[in-house]
Amino acid sequence: MLLESEPRAVLLLNVPACWGLQRSPTSLSAGVCNVDHQNKAGYTALMLAALASVEHEDDMNVVRRLFSMGNVNAKASQAGQTALMLAVSHGRQEMVEAVLACGADVNLQDEEGSTALMCACEHGRVETVRLLLAQPACDISIVDNDGNNAVAIALEAGHSNIAVLMYAHLNNSKAQSPVSNRRIFLFGPTHRNTGGAEEEAVVSAS
Structure with a gap:
């Protein structure tokens, strides 16, 4: 209990x-x-x-x-x-x-590798996602034990609006950073496409 x-x-x-x-x-x-x-x-x-x-x-x-x-x-x-x-x-x-x-600490992970941001994405809590992204230390690129990050989890849960929100946040962060080529993996290093072949899926901020 x-x-x-x-x-x-x-x-x-x-x-x-x-x-x-x-x-x-x-x-x-x-x-x-x-x-x-x-x-x-x-x-x-x-x-x-x-x-x-x-x-x-x-x-x-x-x-x-x-x-x-x-x-x-x-x-x-x-x-x-x-x-x-x-x-x-x-x-x-x-x-x-x-x-x-x-x-x-917004980036701590539980035993499954999930962060608070991933949890908010899974449950579709837009305002909570906004609040977490507003924390300077928030790291979108962290992956859980299955190799999925917050963007991938949002998409898999059907919350494309949250995925777009994080992509916009990434672009905004890139504009303020000297790093010119950042990529966010959607489903880890590889996922299977509809034809069964493995492919790399990324959101590019370059």
């Missing part, structure tokens, strides 16, 4: 409330909790908070405080996902913004 309550791990979230937040930062202020402690399912309080749907600014302030106190780049023991990846996959845009503001 994802949410297994342990006193020193689940600070603001509990099993009955599920994803809900309690507007009570007492535990954080007292400094009695280890915010990076993993529960039996392998998740920290930060990861669970990243899944929450927040309606009140007071709750969001508590979440920001929580994120600032722990390791936002810690990985869950089960699949190696970070708080950023979890927020992206569950469509929690406000959490994505908060985690990034606390120094989340």
